[in-house]
Amino acid sequence: xxxxxxxxxxxxxxxxxxxxxxxxxxxxxxxxxxxxxxxxxxxxxxxxxxxxxxxxxxxxxxxxxxxxxxxxxxxxxxxxxxxxxxx
Numbered sequence: 001x002x003x004x005x006x007x008x009x010x011x012x013x014x015x016x017x018x019x020x021x022x023x024x025x026x027x028x029x030x031x032x033x034x035x036x037x038x039x040x041x042x043x044x045x046x047x048x049x050x051x052x053x054x055x056x057x058x059x060x061x062x063x064x065x066x067x068x069x070x071x072x073x074x075x076x077x078x079x080x081x082x083x084x085x086x087x
Contacts, residue, residue: 004054007044010037028083036076040069 014037021030038045043064047054 007041007054010041029080032076032079032083036072036079039072039075043068 014033018030018034021027021033043061044054
């Protein structure tokens with residue numbers, strides 16, 4: 001239950017930031033933020049869609065989650081750096 005709340009909180013914060021960035025006409029940064037959020041939590045979202053529940057937290061899920069977070073963060077940093085080059 002705690003994982004579902006954390007996933008919901010991350011999604012809501014990312015959505016609020018994306019709406020703010022879109023209103024500031026920073027479309028590329030908003031897209032990078034949303035894609036990074038999806039990369040961080042895509043395994044949990046897929047499990048919720050298919051099975052209507054989150055996977056149990058075991059060692060394999062912890063490793064997958066840490067890899068997803070790392071990959072999503074790396075993508076987000078690279079994309080934001082690339083998109084801020086013209087500014």
